[in-house]
Amino acid sequence: MGRQMTWKKNRKMTIQLLSVSTTFLIFNVGYFVLALGEFVWDPNFGADLMVWFLSVNVCAPQLVFPFLCLGTMPNLKQKLKALIFWRRFVVVEPHDARSTLRLANKSTRVGTNMPA
Numbered sequence: 853m854g855r856q857m858t859w860k861k862n863r864k865m866t867i868q869l870l871s872v873s874t875t876f877l878i879f880n881v882g883y884f885v886l887a888l889g890e891f892v893w894d895p896n897f898g899a900d901l902m903v904w905f906l907s908v909n910v911c912a913p914q915l916v917f918p919f920l921c922l923g924t925m926p927n928l929k930q931k932l933k934a935l936i937f938w939r940r941f942v943v944v945e946p947h948d949a950r951s952t953l954r955l956a957n958k959s960t961r962v963g964t965n966m967p968a
Contacts, residue, residue: 871920
């Protein structure tokens with residue numbers, strides 16, 4: 853008790869809460885307007901649009917939420933740049949078989965000098 857809430861500790865949670873709440877309101881504002889129109893004016897107000905708004909409201913928020921949560925990850929921009937611009941350069945150079953054999957012989961000689 854007596855703990856002080858610090859913005860630094862709760863910033864990520866606050867941003868996620870605000871983004872989820874804003875997404876909910878954005879996707880449901882059309883439905884709210886149609887429901888208010890049915891309640892206040894005409895029971896058939898926007899009946900054809902109501903089906904469309906309900907179908908969008910079922911699918912769209914679940915598709916948007918993962919991207920909202922990704923936006924709150926620290927250093928996400930740097931990680932994505934590193935992932936996208938990561939390139940593997942293949943360098944073709946001449947191969948000298950004699951130097952490979954010399955290296956192989958040196959490694960076997962070192963192994964035979966070891967006491968058993």
